[in-house]
Structures are given as C-alpha cells and as structure tokens.
Amino acid sequence: MRVLVTGGAGYVGCVLVQELLARDCEVRVLDSLRKPGAPLVPLLANPRLEFQRGDVRDRRAVEEALRGADVAVHLAAVVGYPACERDPWLAREVNVGGTLNLTAARSPAQLIVFPSSLSNYGSVPDGLCTEEMEPQPLTLYGSTKLEAEKLVLEKGNAVVLRPATAFGLSPQLRLDLLFNNFMYRALNEGVIVVYQPHFLRAFIHVRDFARAILFAIDNAERMRDGVYNLGAEALNLTKGELAARIAERLGCRLQISEDGEDPDKRDYRVDFSKLEKQGFTAQMTINDGIEEMARGLQVISLPNPYSNASYY
Ligand SMILES: NC(=O)c1ccc[n+]([C@@H]2O[C@H](COP(=O)([O-])OP(=O)(O)OC[C@H]3O[C@@H](n4cnc5c(N)ncnc54)[C@H](O)[C@@H]3O)[C@@H](O)[C@H]2O)c1
Missing domain, CATH: 3.90.25.10 (UDP-galactose 4-epimerase, domain 1)
Incomplete structure (x- = not known):
C-alpha cells in the first residue's frame, strides 16, 4: 500500500510514519518543514520512505505528492489555538486552503483519513459530546478544522477522526x-x-493516535464517510x-x-463509543x-x- 502523509515530520506524523514503515507500506511525506526535519532522518534510511519538501498550499506540490498513492493521511496544519491566533491568515490558508487543494487533487479512489480535532466541540460543561451534536468551536483552530472536515467529507471516500489531546x-x-x-x-x-x-x-496517547489512523485505513470499507471521536472514557x-x-x-x-x-x-466530556463499537480500543x-x-x-x-x- 502506498500512503501519502502530509505533515509527516510533525509530532503525530513521525510516529505514524514509523508504524507505516513497520507494515511494509511505501510512504511519502509531504511537509514544508515548519518544524525541523531531523526526527525523520533515521527513518529515511528506509528506501520505502520518500520525502517531498513542499507546502499543502501549493496545488502542484499536492498533485505531485498524491501521484500513485492509495491513501492520504492529512496531518499538515497550523496546530493548536495559540499558533492559529498568532497568524490567523496562515491558519486559514493552511488548514482550509491546504485541505481544499488536497480535496481537489485527490481522485475519488484515493481514501483520505483526516484527523480533525475535539476542539470543534468548544465548551460543553453539561453534556456528553457525541458525533451527532452540532459542534460550536470557540477558536479559529477549531473552526478551521471543522471547515476542513466538511471539505473532506463532501468529496467522499473519507474517514474523519476527532482526536483528543495527544500525549x-x-x-x-x-x-x-x-x-x-x-x-x-x-x-x-x-x-x-x-x-x-x-x-x-x-x-489520547500519540501511538494510539497513530494506531487509530491505521485502524481507519484497515476498516475504511465500513467506516467510510463517518466522523469518529478518538480517545477513551x-x-x-x-x-x-x-x-x-x-x-x-x-x-x-x-x-x-x-x-x-x-x-x-x-x-467537555466526550463519548468515544462510536469508534469503540467499530472495534478500536486505546491501549x-x-x-x-x-x-x-x-x-x-x-x-x-x-x-x-x-x-x-x-x-x-
Ligand atoms: N497533537 C494533538 O494533540 C492533536 C489532537 C487532535 C488533532 N490533531 C491533528 O493532528 C495533526 C498533526 O498534529 P501534530 O501534533 O503532529 O502537529 P505538528 O505541528 O507537530 O505537525 C504538523 C506538521 O505539519 C507541517 N506543516 C505545517 N504547515 C504545513 C504546510 N503548509 N504544508 C506542509 N506541511 C506543513 C509541519 O512542518 C509539521 O511537521 C494536525 O492536523 C492536528 O490538527 C493533533
């Protein structure tokens, strides 16, 4: 299986790429290296990993990165509310514009797994957040991730995860x-x-986060076009x-x-039973x-x- 990981040099990406290589996948990382690329260096000893330095805002770079891929995992983003507040223009361009590029360039046969965020829910002190409720993001980070979710789902052949804060x-x-x-x-x-x-x-532990992405790829047939909170009670x-x-x-x-x-x-208190019913359990x-x-x-x-x- 050939997998494109945008943002593969990041916190989650480095762990995910390791897991994909351990499974004999061919992996291409598209990353602009806003974060240092050094953590990927040891992994690049493996010839099944290809690195493409590029920006998800660049339509051509995205088209090139998608070439031959069976699956795209879209991690590249301006992540977290402080980073988005520091540069709101960039946050929109990357989180929404970059996702639009990926959506436009992706063929319907190419599955996308998109980690969105529980930030979408905002503040829900009196209830349990389920995937059925209308999200009310409080921050630009949350609203850009929500907009990106919609773009990804509109095109179809997508699995959206809403992960908890990783550790x-x-x-x-x-x-x-x-x-x-x-x-x-x-x-x-x-x-x-x-x-x-x-x-x-x-x-959610970062390795469980990566495992959930692999789980979504493996079970795309039944999880396709769904949104799933990712975490554990x-x-x-x-x-x-x-x-x-x-x-x-x-x-x-x-x-x-x-x-x-x-x-x-x-x-917020979040309900994780939808993904658990699919068979995923955080370890x-x-x-x-x-x-x-x-x-x-x-x-x-x-x-x-x-x-x-x-x-x-
Ligand atoms: N870490 C968490 O707790 C958490 C929780 C929920 C969802 N998520 C989502 O998971 C994804 C990965 O998060 P992370 O913690 O690994 O973040 P991170 O900031 O460590 O990694 C993001 C990566 O994207 C790259 N990048 C940024 N802008 C880019 C651009 N324009 N073009 C190409 N690459 C670009 C960066 O260089 C970096 O390597 C994000 O989409 C985030 O919204 C993370």
Missing part, C-alpha cells in the same frame, strides 16, 4: 500539549500550576485530576491558581504516559518556550 513521546516532541507540558514542569520546575482545574479535557479527566496524578507519581508540588486564567476554554493509560514521559524527558534539557497560559 507521550515522539521523535518530534511537543511540550505545548497539556499533558506533556505538565510533565515537563513537574520534572524541571518541581511544581505544576493549574488554572481552572475543573475544566474537563480528553487525552478513562482518559476523560479534569485538568486538576491530571495534574494531581502526575504530581503524586513524581512527588512534585501542585498549585491551584486563582490569579491567572487559561485562555483555552475547552471544557495506553495515563500512568503509562507518565512513566514513559518521565523516562524520555531525562535525556533532554529543553528551554520551555511556553508560558503557563499557552499550552493547548
């Missing part, structure tokens, strides 16, 4: 993600400061609960702060993630460019 190790590590950020702070600063600890959030946690679990395991301080405010207003637990991150973060000493308020 865990990847060759292209992201420390702005809530779980990973808490881990970094716990290990490097000895304290986790939490605003709005009661906000409910949902999580046990991984619906408040920010305070998550921080407390990490603080307890690592023996660090937990500080609930009334002084600041988290600009990320997402607050990695919160504790697995804590142990794994604690091991991985020992060997890096990164300055954390993210302030308390900017994780997502």
